Amino acid sequence: MDEVRLRALRERIDELDEALAVLLERRAETAREIGAAKGDGPTYDPAREARILRNLQARHPDLDPEALGAVHREVISLCRGVQRHLSAACLGPEGSFSHAAALRALGHGTNLALQPDLPSVFRALEEGSAALGVVPVENTLEGTVLPTLDAFSRAAPEVRVLRELRLPVRHVLASREPALDRIREVHSHPQALAQCRLWLAGHLPGTPQIPEASTSGAAERAARTPGTACLCSREAAGLRGLTVLARDVQDHPHNATRFWVLGTGQAPEGNPRKTSLLFTVPHRPGTLLDALDPLREAGLNLTLIQSRPLPENPFEYFFCVDFQGPAEAPEAARALEAMEARCFRLRILGSYPVES
Structure with a gap:
């Protein structure tokens, strides 16, 4: 080991760290001025x-x-x-x-x-x-x-x-126990249990699966209960001092x-890539198709359509739709205006950027 060279390189790192901190101070001060403006x-x-x-x-x-x-x-x-x-x-x-x-x-x-x-x-x-x-x-x-x-x-x-x-x-199986053969129950959110069903069937067959309100809540349960494992994030396991018994136990790698x-308030300006809507229509045959038709005529690509029951009207529904593009685009604006005339209620939930 070249101690002299190593010391010189570490001194250079210290200088660069100091320069970074000075630049951060300058950036923060500029941000403060932007806030005032x-x-x-x-x-x-x-x-x-x-x-x-x-x-x-x-x-x-x-x-x-x-x-x-x-x-x-x-x-x-x-x-x-x-x-x-x-x-x-x-x-x-x-x-x-x-x-x-x-x-x-x-x-x-x-x-x-x-x-x-x-x-x-x-x-x-x-x-x-x-x-x-x-x-x-x-x-x-x-x-x-x-x-x-x-x-x-x-x-x-x-x-x-x-x-x-x-x-x-990315799910891990974590526990206070040191090995899989000590696990008597697996706790997690129902979605996490479903997302890891094949792994669980292969590695812990017959082990009871207990639903929890959240994956981190399951980690808390595993931290205080002997013989219990949880499906959670690596961060949740680390926060509670659990041993990670297996990593990436989700069945699909692209989950x-x-x-x-x-x-609330004014939406920030930008370049929206998606718009979300919530709407209700009269409870008659063909009204849903009629409401969506302006979006089809405008050539807007739907990425989600989901129905949900209206609690105050049994067996009637509201609908949520996502489409690609901004609500302010001329073709979208015309379609939404036509759609609103065909709905009991139409609400634009947002027109927003998407980060992958």
């Missing part, structure tokens, strides 16, 4: 933040794009915080996939309020205790997250979708969940 304008601008990350990744191809994105998301979060310290609500407990999605979307500079259920996320937005919310919408294997749509159908009209992001789902970042 915005006045009451929105602090959170997902389209611009995504554009900054894409441009950096394109200009610096020698750096790992995921790592560069993770680092710079935290830089943006830090600088966003000097403009206005944002709070956001998401489904807890700590270490849940919703918690991980919120950190990916907003960074550690945001004060995250962990909620016991999805309706509580919407209530936090409506009551003003949180400026933003993060909720799961759809999983590639298990489909639409129905409680999110149900909560949105009852939400105040100012609540809207600001952004979509997709989070890969992912898409999340919405929600907000």
Whole structure:
């Protein structure tokens, strides 16, 4: 080992770290000036933040794009915080996939309020205790997250979708026990149990599978209960001191969940790539087809259509639809105007950027 050269290189690293810190101070001060120039304008601008990350990744191809994105998301979060310290609500407990999605979307500079259920996320937005919310919408294997749509159908009209992001789902099997042969029960959220059914059948056949409200709640159960394992994220297992007995136990390697970042007030400007609608139609034959026909005539590509029961009208339904493109585009605007005339109720949930 060349101690002299190693010492010189470490001194250079120290100098570079100091230069980075000085640049961060300058960036934060500039962000503070931007906040003053915005006045009451929105602090959170997902389209611009995504554009900054894409441009950096394109200009610096020698750096790992995921790592560069993770680092710079935290830089943006830090600088966003000097403009206005944002709070956001998401489904807890700590270490849940919703918690991980919120950190990916907003960074550690945001004060995250962990909620016991999805309706509580919407209530936090409506009551003003949180400026933003993060909720799961759809999983590639298990489909639409129905409680999110149900909560949105009852939400105040100012609540809207600001952004979509997709989070890969990577489950581990974790326990306080040291080996699989000590496991007597497996706990997790029903979706996680379904997403790992083949692995469980092959490695823990006949072991009872117990549903929990969340994967991180299952990790808490496993931490205090002998003979119990959980399916959860690696982060949730680490937070509770569990031993990871197996990694990547999900049956499909491309499993992912898409999340919405929600907000109130004015939507930030940007380049929307998707629009979401909620609507109801008269309960007569052909009314759904009639309502959707303007979207077909406009050539808009639907990426989701989901029906949900109307609690106040048994065996009647509201519908949620996603289509590609912005609601403000001329062909989309004309289609929505025609569609509104054919619906009892039509609400644009948001027109927003999408991050893969």
